[in-house]
Amino acid sequence: MAMSMASGITTSIILETVLLHRGADQLPWVRATRTAMGMSMVSMLAMEIAENAVDYHLTGGLVAFGDPKFWLAAVVSMGAGYLAPLPYNYLPS
DSSP: OHHHHHHHHHHHHHHHHHHHHHTTOOOHHHHHHHHHHHHHHHHHHHHHHHHHHHHHHHTTTTTTOOOOOHHHHHHHHHHHHHHTHHHHHOOOO
């Protein structure tokens, strides 16, 4: 689970950094990285924790690509990962 969370958070930070650097904002790399890390760390942690907790609860940590229950658990965990950070993402700042 720790590797999964680290991979998800790292991938998200890299993607956000590239978008902030190359997108409409055109931020320098260092500022884009700091912004990416600061703007969504709580959201990413909530998403990763919810996804992994639901997935582990439903599958017991067993990866069985041929089992339809595994894929159903994956879909349910993605839904939980989407819903978990929604209140935080839409709170007025």
